[in-house]
Amino acid sequence: MTIGTLTDRALGRATLARQHLLRRSDMDPLTMIEHLMGVQAQSPTPPYYALWTRLRGFRPEALSDLLESRRVVRIVLMRGTVFAVSVADAHALRPWVQPLLDRDLDTNPAHRAGLRDVDRKALASLARELLSDTPRSQTELRPLLAEHFPEQDPAALAHAVRCLLPLVQVTPRGLWGRSALPRPAPLDVWAGPPASDLPGPDRLVLRYLAAFGPASVRDLQAWCGLTRLSEIVERLRPELVTFRDERGVELFDLPDAPRPDPSTPAPVRILAPFDNALLAHADRRRFISDEHRARTMTKNGIIAPMVLVGGRVAGAAKLITGRRSAVLEVTAWRSLSASSRSAIEAEGAKLMKFAAPDADEHDVRLIAYPT
Structure with a gap:
């Protein structure tokens, strides 16, 4: 249902x-x-x-x-x-x-x-x-x-x-x-050799939903790179709940998985390069607009650290570390409020302390996207 x-x-x-x-x-x-x-x-x-x-x-x-x-x-x-x-x-x-x-x-x-x-x-x-x-x-x-x-x-x-x-x-x-x-x-x-009770494809699909759901069959296939997985999802349908997204696509989920109220605050987060949170769906509009998605990958196929503001990608980051200094450059893809800029600076300072704890100088630089 x-x-x-x-x-x-x-x-x-x-x-x-x-x-x-x-x-x-x-x-x-x-x-x-x-x-x-x-x-x-x-x-x-x-x-x-x-x-x-x-x-x-x-x-x-x-x-x-x-x-x-x-x-x-x-x-x-x-x-x-x-x-x-x-x-x-x-x-x-x-x-x-x-x-x-x-x-x-x-x-x-x-x-x-x-x-x-x-x-x-x-x-x-x-x-x-x-x-x-x-x-x-x-x-x-x-x-x-x-x-x-x-x-x-x-x-x-x-x-x-x-x-x-x-x-x-x-x-x-x-x-x-x-x-x-x-x-x-x-x-x-x-x-060492594998255990005798390894999870099969059905269990792996359920685990995907637990970590990345709700998701469509196309999302699942985009995550793993395999095709023709609708048979597995159909077999699991009695164990799942289904929804539709804004475009009418059918989504599958675990009944008891968390689905917070959409108004739940989302703090600033600086994702890792190639972070799988952004790559595990065919339709990534839950996190990023189609316009901004085109900017995520360089010509060399590199996906830089993305910055989430309010739960959505707001720009890209670049961490530059040296012997005595560490700089986090954040290129914003849209206008940011003063509170959002302060939150990025605070999260960036924590990241630099993690990445370069012995550096004498830490600096966060916010750069407007070039027009």
């Missing part, structure tokens, strides 16, 4: 509540990472900022410790991008998104020609053997693969390995202040 209509503002408040962006949480970092089904980790530092903006008193050493103890791993998952996830979720999610990675082997414009006629099973077997013994960067792996596949492009072969095998980026990659080049190793070799 469809309960009613949810406005973009109501959807935004619901997702902010589940993302712990209305108020910071006292969860431990591992529990938060599992609740979020991972945090995006295309580069070393974004997971730390994603947790800082959601957890009260978060220390970067807490995530570094989880990576070093092999309870959290960095692995290619949803949408073919790198996430920091718990080991249990890595084992559950990686097989589920394998069709997406298989499709990449056939459609990737940079590498598909170089993979034509490659025996993928033999390539995967060779790579697993090479990486189980010694984690290796792509530069180190390419000549070893070329010895066995001399007719193929070594760069394409190394890319294929990334898609064919569940590989994790071993430490020190991803450690706070001590990162290194990505050197992959097989997930089960680095972190």
Whole structure:
């Protein structure tokens, strides 16, 4: 039964509540990472900022410790991008998104020609053997693969390995202040075999709604990169409640999930680069206008830290740290009230203290969007 209509503002408040962006949480970092089904980790530092903006008193050493103890791993998952996830979720999610990675082997414009006629099973077997013994960067792996596949492009072969095998980026990659080049190793070799009771697709969809709902089937598919998920949602329909958005699209949700009053205040938040809160829906108007969405990604595919004011994206941020100073530049995409500007400065000061605690000078600079 469809309960009613949810406005973009109501959807935004619901997702902010589940993302712990209305108020910071006292969860431990591992529990938060599992609740979020991972945090995006295309580069070393974004997971730390994603947790800082959601957890009260978060220390970067807490995530570094989880990576070093092999309870959290960095692995290619949803949408073919790198996430920091718990080991249990890595084992559950990686097989589920394998069709997406298989499709990449056939459609990737940079590498598909170089993979034509490659025996993928033999390539995967060779790579697993090479990486189980010694984690290796792509530069180190390419000549070893070329010895066995001399007719193929070594760069394409190394890319294929990334898609064919569940590989994790071993430490020190991803450690706070001590990162290194990505050197992959097989997930089960680095972190142990999977448990016998891993969640299946139905459970993963329910967890997505718990962290990002209410959401449509298209939203779900945009989050993970898979297609044809309506069958799973239909199977789960008796367990869910449904709504319509302002445009009449059907939305699904957990009956008892938080859906705050749309008038609930939303504090200023500075999101991490590539923050999944903004990337987990096909329709992102709960957080950002279509006009501003076009500004979020650079020509190089980088999504800078976004600044939320009143629950919506109001601009982008850039953190510049040096030995003795730290500067947060915030480029506003719309006019801001004096109270909003003060709130951005206060939140920015906290962020700089987290990112550069030893800097002598911290400064927040608000810049109007260039016309």
